Every structure is written in C-alpha cells, then in structure tokens.
Amino acid sequence: MPTRRPARPAVSPDSPIPLYAQIKDTLRADILDGRYAPHSRMPSESELQTMFDVSRITIRQALGDLQKEGLIFKVHGKGSFVSQPKAFQNVTSLQGFAEAMSEAGHEIVNRVAHFRFAPASADVAARLDVAEGSLVAEIHRVRLLNRSPVSYEVTFLPEALGRQLKRADLATRDIFLILENDCAVPLGHADLAIDAIAAAPAIADALELKKGAPLLRIERLTHDAQGRPVDFEYLYFRGDTFQYRLRIDRERLSTNGARESTRVIRNAHKQSKNN
Incomplete structure (x- = not known):
C-alpha cells in the first residue's frame, strides 16, 4: 500500500x-x-x-x-x-565521483579491490603517452553510494604519480583531489566516451549483479592544465542506480551561413536504461 x-x-x-x-x-x-x-x-x-x-x-x-x-x-x-530514484552526475565540469555525489548529499565509500604496478598495455600506454611495457599504477575500486555498490572503477596512472597515490587514503578520497592537493597536479580537461556493455563476472560480483547485466561504461582520459595525460579510467556504472546527464545546445547559423555554438555542452541530461 x-x-x-x-x-x-x-x-x-x-x-x-x-x-x-x-x-x-x-x-x-x-x-x-x-x-x-x-x-x-x-x-x-x-x-x-x-x-x-x-x-x-x-x-x-x-x-x-x-x-x-x-x-x-x-x-x-x-x-x-x-521506482528507486537514481543518483546522477552532470558532465558540466571535471569532478570526481565522490566530489560530485558529496555535494548532492550522498554518502560515498570506496572499497579498494587492489593496487598494483603492471606493464602498460599498448592501449593504456598510448592513452597515457608512455612507452608500452613501462610500469603504470593500476587501481581497482568499488564505489559505494549510500552503502550500496554503484560503480566499479579501474584507474591507470604513470608510475611516478602512482607511487605518490600508494600512500594516499583511496578508501575515502577522490583520485582527482589527491592529484591536485597531494601531488600538486592541476587538472585541465578530460575526454569521455560512453557506451553500454554486459557485465563481466568479476565486475558483476563486485556490483552485486547477475553476469551479463547491462552496465554503463565510461572511458575517461584526464589531462593536467598543460594538456599532459595523467589519469586513464574505465568506469562501470550500474544502469539501475546511476546516470550521467548532459545538455547540448543547437548550433545557430550566423549571418554568413556558418554554424556558431552558443555553448556546446552546458548542463546535462542523458540517462541510461534501467536493468
């Protein structure tokens, strides 16, 4: 009732x-x-x-x-x-997950699955602009939103930054804030790619889902203020609990016929499907 x-x-x-x-x-x-x-x-x-x-x-x-x-x-x-209301993050500014969710009044806890240094694959090396096979830090974390698992995060960083993060409190802090406040790395911008995939067994277990359940996957490559890549991530979100939102404006035609944008991305509204 x-x-x-x-x-x-x-x-x-x-x-x-x-x-x-x-x-x-x-x-x-x-x-x-x-x-x-x-x-x-x-x-x-x-x-x-x-x-x-x-x-x-x-x-x-x-x-x-x-x-x-x-x-x-x-x-x-x-x-x-x-329905259970979804938490959401606007893609209007470069923010870490905990940073954005805390501002919205949510409780965030990180469960560190593992932290290791491993040879960079060809793809990771290309994203971070390091030599293939060179050591990079690889961090796996489960993000809990209001005590329920909402995302699985895989982060790659150059070895030097990884050594500094090894001493940081990754259970309670955002990597973005650690980079800026502890490592003195001013962040500049990030490139994102968003798609939907089926949950692999390990990620499904971590997020308390059935194998093959739909996930929202975000690939994010973050650069410092000088444009150097410093952080490459795969973010896997439960589609039933979280959404990314963005708002885009229609480009208007100028007097000479060329398109000019008022603001390409301003607020946000894009949502993933429910399970």
Missing part, C-alpha cells in the same frame, strides 16, 4: 493542459516530494479515478507517461510501484 494518500487534488477541465498531463504532474510532484516512497505501491487505477474524478483511460495515460519517465514501474497483477 502507498505510504500516504494525498488529499484529493484539483484538476481543471477548462485548463489548456490536458487532464492526464495535470494528473501526471500532480503524481510526479508527490513522488519527488517523497509522499510515495521508493518501491511503495501507487493507488490503483480505480482509486485514482475516484481521487481525480476522471475516466480510467485518462488515468492510464498519466501512469503510462510516469512509467516512460522511469518514475514508476508496473508489476503484472499487483499494480504500479514507485
């Missing part, structure tokens, strides 16, 4: 906004305000009909839109339930 049934809300048949959209907005606000807790059951279609004094098809349109937005999910024979 829902945790709390709100008082009967008012919808206006005379409004230019369709009734189903008014109902959807009301229910969305109730979900986001916490009136319906994650995984709690929403009122049934007949209860919502009575609550809003509208037809069943109108209620179904409103619930259908909420489901498309990922705010609710349906269980056959049992009704509609509130």
Whole structure:
C-alpha cells in the first residue's frame, strides 16, 4: 500500500493542459516530494479515478507517461510501484565521483579491490603517452553510494604519480583531489566516451549483479592544465542506480551561413536504461 494518500487534488477541465498531463504532474510532484516512497505501491487505477474524478483511460495515460519517465514501474497483477530514484552526475565540469555525489548529499565509500604496478598495455600506454611495457599504477575500486555498490572503477596512472597515490587514503578520497592537493597536479580537461556493455563476472560480483547485466561504461582520459595525460579510467556504472546527464545546445547559423555554438555542452541530461 502507498505510504500516504494525498488529499484529493484539483484538476481543471477548462485548463489548456490536458487532464492526464495535470494528473501526471500532480503524481510526479508527490513522488519527488517523497509522499510515495521508493518501491511503495501507487493507488490503483480505480482509486485514482475516484481521487481525480476522471475516466480510467485518462488515468492510464498519466501512469503510462510516469512509467516512460522511469518514475514508476508496473508489476503484472499487483499494480504500479514507485521506482528507486537514481543518483546522477552532470558532465558540466571535471569532478570526481565522490566530489560530485558529496555535494548532492550522498554518502560515498570506496572499497579498494587492489593496487598494483603492471606493464602498460599498448592501449593504456598510448592513452597515457608512455612507452608500452613501462610500469603504470593500476587501481581497482568499488564505489559505494549510500552503502550500496554503484560503480566499479579501474584507474591507470604513470608510475611516478602512482607511487605518490600508494600512500594516499583511496578508501575515502577522490583520485582527482589527491592529484591536485597531494601531488600538486592541476587538472585541465578530460575526454569521455560512453557506451553500454554486459557485465563481466568479476565486475558483476563486485556490483552485486547477475553476469551479463547491462552496465554503463565510461572511458575517461584526464589531462593536467598543460594538456599532459595523467589519469586513464574505465568506469562501470550500474544502469539501475546511476546516470550521467548532459545538455547540448543547437548550433545557430550566423549571418554568413556558418554554424556558431552558443555553448556546446552546458548542463546535462542523458540517462541510461534501467536493468
């Protein structure tokens, strides 16, 4: 049963906004305000009909839109339930995961799976601009968001930086902040590539998922303020608990016909699919 049934809300048949959209907005606000807790059951279609004094098809349109937005999910024979809200990180500035999540009020803990020095593969060497086979630091960490595993992080750094990080507290601190504050490496920019993959067994176990479950994979190559590569990472995120968001602007045509961008990337809105 829902945790709390709100008082009967008012919808206006005379409004230019369709009734189903008014109902959807009301229910969305109730979900986001916490009136319906994650995984709690929403009122049934007949209860919502009575609550809003509208037809069943109108209620179904409103619930259908909420489901498309990922705010609710349906269980056959049992009704509609509130989805667990996802944490998200905007790709508007270069921030570490803990840095961004802490600002949003989340608790972050890192579980260090292992830290070793290993010969650089051809791909890692090319990304970090070091000789193939030279030693690089390889760090594996499980990131826990509010005490639940949300991502698996594999980080590669040049050996000299890795030696400095070996002494750092990787269980509680972001590597970005360690690089800047402990190693005096001012960060400049990062190149990202985002795709979806199936979870390999080791990563699935670490994230408490089934083998082959969908993951959001981020490849991130971070450079210092002089443009030198200092940190190459593979970030594997659970698609059901986290999303990266970005907003892009449409390039406008100038008077001479050339395209000019107001701001190519400004805020963020991109989301991965649920499991």
